[in-house]
Amino acid sequence: MELIEAIVLAVLAASTPLLIAATGELVTERSGVLNLGVEGMMIVGAACGFGGAWLTGSILVGALFGIVAGTLMSLVFALMALGLAVNQVATGLALTILGIGLSGLIGAGFVGERITPAVHLYIPGLTDMPLIGRVLFGEDGFVYFSVALIVGVWWFLYRTRAGLILRACGDNHVSAHALGYPVLRIRTFAVMFGGACAGLAGAYLPLAYTPFFIPGMTAGRGWIALALVVFASWRPGRLVVGAYLFGAVTILQLHAQGWGVGIPSQFMSALPYLATVIVLVLLSRARTGGSTAPAALGTVFVPDR
């Protein structure tokens, strides 16, 4: 029983940065912009987030530093890809490379330092309940926030007029423009939201997961977040399932090795990506019903003035 609880706790912790980063990217992509720079924004968020917490001793300040850093990074992307209509794929890749270098520079001063990680919720009685107590009432703030975030995004996209307009920009920017909506401004906000989420997701790693900063510590999680958005076929509900599934596979393959289950660990590590490819194939086969990629995703839009 205790082992199950421990595994669930580890899965939630491992999934949270993926969920936060992927939520941001989902909104960005729903507005029709493909920002491949998630990894770069995350790692800069990690460096600045740790720096903020290390300087002030406050996890909250660290998280805010991460959000601001991610947003600033995304503004660089917005300037290039939206303002100057540069190819989005190339700009996104460049942003990742820039981020990896920049984070090393920012982090050089506090490599090897450590901080007190984010506290976990504790409610006497509730948290002590067997099996579900710590899972429901004993997490750190980031975990609760990530759940609130995805619910908020779902509500925004499907239950508000602004969300509808954002989706319209992603599906047909020419029509949205003809109707008088400021496509580029909306997309810029969507890109900034994606950057803020990526920065926060990156900051989660040194603030709550492993409370120290080392260059390259995001270790490809930004790319997994990108894959998750595709896996979720751009839908918030499926994104939650996908994020926890990715986290669960990561943790369970480690436990399977400890138990001596004879599945090659390399295969288990590759499983989430395999699942993404399969989902992509299924989506392209079944054209009816399922929501596929936003129609204008990744295309450049220059309004005729």
Add this chain to the structure above:
Amino acid sequence: MRKSLLALTAGLLLAGSVSAASAADKLKVGFIYLGPIGDLGWTYQHDVGRQALVKELGDKIETTYLENVPEGPDAERAIEQLVRAGNKLIFTTSFGYMDPTLKVAKKYPNVHFEHATGYKRDKNMSTYSAKWYQGRYIQGLIAAKMSKSGVLGYIGSFPIPEVVSGINATILAAQTINPNIKVKIIWANTWFDPGKEADAAKALIDQGADVIMQHTDSPAAMQIASERGKLAFGQDSEMIKFGPKTQLTSILDTWGPYYIDRVKAELAGTWKSEDTWGGLDSHMFAMAPYTNMPDDVKKMAEDAQAAITAGKLHPFKCPIVAQDGKAVECKGGANLDDGQILGMNFYVKGIDDKLPGK
């Protein structure tokens, strides 16, 4: 043996930050690093070695390093760049630089090369590495003494001989203390991913391990063990900062003395291509202070270290029985020979797991 990290972006990233000063007539010595010098592990320790070299011979030499150099074709260009800049002795500090180093070495016969942890040599290319398994043996003794549950947790990077021989040395030592000791092994399939290393440590502890050892590079496992009140060993560098009440000891890569020796030879004109595989007796690595253990365990560890250093104790003393129950052929007389250790691809008896790929 080294890593191919950041493969996705690395191809695009020859992020060499070059640090060099200009001076005439000084011997130029170059270094190629895999990671950033701030990685707190492998590359960091090589740079500590370089700094020791500068401190010792700074008036006669000038050093240059390129960091974050990916293994593969980019490495060749980076090494050649150092040659063109006038470096006469070049250290390439990761396993994956083996073929690129050899290629450049053939092209520039008047430049001397030193490749870490590889096995290909030429008349102007040496190799150097350390017998870390000796340190692992000492860790195994300590682990068996300190474990209450009788279950050790081992985080591996990749199932290559260097890592496998480390696991075997650990368990052989532990069995001399507790014949029924168990070891749980988790392969992270990466040299460096703090999050994943932390997850692996959590999984091992959740499954009952109370002493954690690692053959991956970040202090994440140490920090998790510290959080959970367990014990752990560091890797490559001093990690006690991440577990003041957790770290038992750590195998410290100490490249400084070797770098100084080789540069002195170069200065004296006596440099020759050599194959150096040094153990505790040669100062190629050292053990961090033995901490967080009772005095008798500490004494046992120190005695074992002294015995290994003096050549009286060999971790792979025959008979060695493999997992399948068959005795391993003893090519080195009383011990396994170096070739058998360098190519080790079997688990010893007492490990329940299966070696990946076997």
